[in-house]
Amino acid sequence: MDNKVKNQIRSIVGKEHCSDRKEDLFLYSYDAMNRRYLPDMVAHPSSAQEISRLINLANEQLFAIVPRGAGTGLTGGSLAVDGGLIITTSRMNRILEIDPENQTAWVEAGVFNGDLQSAAAGYGLFFPPDPASMDFSTLGGNAAENAGGARAVKYGVTRDYVMALEVVMPTGEIVHTGSAAIKSVTGYDLTRLIVGSEGTLGVITRLLLKLIPIPEAVGTMLAAFPEISTAAKAVASIMSSRVTPSTLEFMDRTAVECVKEYLHDDIPSDVAALLLVEVDGSPSVVEADAKVLENKCLEAGALYVQSARDSEEREALWTARRALSPAIMKIRPLKINEDVAVPRMKIPDLITGIEELARKHRLSIVNFGHAGDGNVHVNLLLDPEDKEEVSRADHCVKELFQLVISLGGTLSGEHGIGIAKAPYLDIELESSATDVMRKIKQALDPKNILNPHKTFDYDKTSLERELSPDNG
Numbered sequence: 001m002d003n004k005v006k007n008q009i010r011s012i013v014g015k016e017h018c019s020d021r022k023e024d025l026f027l028y029s030y031d032a033m034n035r036r037y038l039p040d041m042v043a044h045p046s047s048a049q050e051i052s053r054l055i056n057l058a059n060e061q062l063f064a065i066v067p068r069g070a071g072t073g074l075t076g077g078s079l080a081v082d083g084g085l086i087i088t089t090s091r092m093n094r095i096l097e098i099d100p101e102n103q104t105a106w107v108e109a110g111v112f113n114g115d116l117q118s119a120a121a122g123y124g125l126f127f128p129p130d131p132a133s134m135d136f137s138t139l140g141g142n143a144a145e146n147a148g149g150a151r152a153v154k155y156g157v158t159r160d161y162v163m164a165l166e167v168v169m170p171t172g173e174i175v176h177t178g179s180a181a182i183k184s185v186t187g188y189d190l191t192r193l194i195v196g197s198e199g200t201l202g203v204i205t206r207l208l209l210k211l212i213p214i215p216e217a218v219g220t221m222l223a224a225f226p227e228i229s230t231a232a233k234a235v236a237s238i239m240s241s242r243v244t245p246s247t248l249e250f251m252d253r254t255a256v257e258c259v260k261e262y263l264h265d266d267i268p269s270d271v272a273a274l275l276l277v278e279v280d281g282s283p284s285v286v287e288a289d290a291k292v293l294e295n296k297c298l299e300a301g302a303l304y305v306q307s308a309r310d311s312e313e314r315e316a317l318w319t320a321r322r323a324l325s326p327a328i329m330k331i332r333p334l335k336i337n338e339d340v341a342v343p344r345m346k347i348p349d350l351i352t353g354i355e356e357l358a359r360k361h362r363l364s365i366v367n368f369g370h371a372g373d374g375n376v377h378v379n380l381l382l383d384p385e386d387k388e389e390v391s392r393a394d395h396c397v398k399e400l401f402q403l404v405i406s407l408g409g410t411l412s413g414e415h416g417i418g419i420a421k422a423p424y425l426d427i428e429l430e431s432s433a434t435d436v437m438r439k440i441k442q443a444l445d446p447k448n449i450l451n452p453h454k455t456f457d458y459d460k461t462s463l464e465r466e467l468s469p470d471n472g
C-alpha cells in the first residue's frame with residue numbers, strides 16, 4: 001500500500017484514528033489463534049459512511065479490507081493474511097436503544113456482548129447468546145461468527161436473535177436488512193446470509209437484536225462420572241428426556257484439573273468427567289426439572305450429583321467453565337482447539353472415537369464443551385518444539401474431522417472456518433455447495449476486496465507469509 005493511499009485513508013477517518021506504525025500494526029497481527037500476519041494499516045472508523053468510503057477506495061486501489069471486532073476469534077478470521085487495511089469497530093460501541101416493550105435492542109457493532117447483557121438486565125431482559133468470551137468480544141464479531149454459548153442448547157445461537165442489520169457491502173453500498181417485526185418474509189433473508197459469513201460478505205455496523213425475559217429461577221448442578229463414556233450416556237439420556245436443560249456442559253478430568261482452583265469442593269480422584277447442568281423457568285418448574293435431570297445422571301452411572309447451594313457457588317462454577325480455554329494453554333504452550341459438533345445422540349461415539357485417536361497418535365487431548373448441542377471442544381496439547389508431535393497432531397485433526405463427518409456432524413459448531421479449518425473444508429462440503437458460495441461471493445464482491453483468503457477462498461501461498469521471529 002503506497003503513501004498516497006495511506007493519506008486518503010487518513011483523510012477519511014482522521015489521522016488520529018489510524019496508524020501504519022509497526023508497533024501498532026503488531027497489535028492487530030494476531031487473534032486468539034496461534035498465527036501472525038502484519039496488515040499495512042489499521043483504521044478505526046466511526047460510522048457506516050466512513051467504512052463505505054474506505055471500501056470504495058479499496059475497490060479503486062485494489063487492497064484488502066479486513067473487518068475486526070475485539071480480535072478474540074479462534075480461527076484467524078480477522079487476520080490480514082495478505083496485508084491490506086484492518087478496520088476495527090472499536091469506536092462504534094454505543095447501545096443505541098433498548099426497547100423493553102418490543103424486547104429488542106439496537107446496538108453498534110463494536111458493543112461488547114457483556115455490556116449489552118448488563119444494560120438489558122436493567123429491564124429484566126437478557127440476550128441469550130453467551131459465548132465464554134462474552135465480556136471481551138463484540139456483537140458484530142458474534143454475528144459474523146454466529147457465535148454460540150452454553151445457553152445454546154435451549155435458546156439457540158446468535159443467528160436466532162439478529163432481526164435486522166445495517167451492513168456496508170463489499171462494493172461500498174450501505175444496506176439495511178431484515179425488519180423490526182417478529183415475522184418478515186419479504187425478499188431473500190439477507191440478515192441470515194450476512195450472519196455467519198465471517199466478515200467476507202459485508203461489514204456489519206448496526207444490529208437489531210431480540211432480547212427475552214430473564215427466567216425467574218435457575219437450578220445448577222454438577223454431576224461427577226467415573227468414565228467419560230458414562231457422562232456421554234447421561235448427555236444422550238438427558239437430551240432425549242422431556243426436560244430441555246438451559247445448559248449442559250461437559251469437562252473431562254484434565255479440563256477439571258486446569259480450573260480446580262475456581263471450584264469450591266475438591267473433586268475426588270475417581271472422577272473422570274463432570275457435567276454442569278442448568279435448568280431455568282419458574283421456581284416450581286425448576287425444582288421438578290432439576291430432579292428429573294439429577295435422576296437421569298444417577299441412572300447413567302453418576303458417582304454423585306451436587307446442586308449449587310447459592311449464587312456464589314453457581315458463579316464459581318461458571319467462572320471455572322469460562323476460564324477453561326485460557327487455563328488449558330498453561331499446560332502446554334501450543335494448543336489446537338477444534339470445535340466439532342455432532343448430532344447429540346452421537347456424543348458417546350464421538351468421545352470414544354477421540355479417545356482412540358489420542359491413543360493412536362500418542363497425543364494429549366482435553367475435551368470439554370457444550371455437550372447438550374453436540375458441540376465438543378477438542379484440545380490437542382502440543383510442544384511447538386516437538387515437530388514430530390505437531391505432525392502427528394495434523395494427521396489426528398484430519399482423522400478427527402473424518403470421524404465427525406462420518407457421524408453426521410460438522411467441522412465447526414461456533415468458531416467458524418477462517419484460515420484454521422479452511423484446508424479441511426472439502427471433508428464436509430460437496431464441491432457443488434462451495435461453488436454456490438463462490439458465486440455468491442463473486443456477485444457481492446467482484447474484486448475480492450473483503451476479507452480474502454478465508455473459508456473456501458483458502459490460499460496456501462498467502463498463508464505462508466506468516467510472521468516469524470525472522471521476518472517480523
Ligand SMILES: Cc1cc2nc3c(=O)[nH]c(=O)nc-3n(C[C@H](O)[C@H](O)[C@H](O)COP(=O)(O)OP(=O)(O)OC[C@H]3O[C@@H](n4cnc5c(N)ncnc54)[C@H](O)[C@@H]3O)c2cc1C
Nearest residue numbers: 069070071072073077131132138140141142144148199204
Ligand atoms: C477464551 C475464549 C473463549 C471463547 N468462547 C467462545 C464461545 O463460547 N463460543 C463462541 O462462539 N466463540 C467463542 N470464542 C471465539 C470468539 O470470541 C468469537 O468468535 C467471537 O464472536 C469473536 O468476536 P470478536 O469481536 O472478537 O471478533 P474478531 O475476532 O475480531 O473477528 C471474528 C470474525 O468476525 C469478523 N468480524 C468482526 N467484526 C465484524 C463486523 N462488524 N462485521 C463483519 N465482520 C466482522 C472478522 O473479520 C472475523 O472474521 C472464544 C474465544 C476466546 C478467546
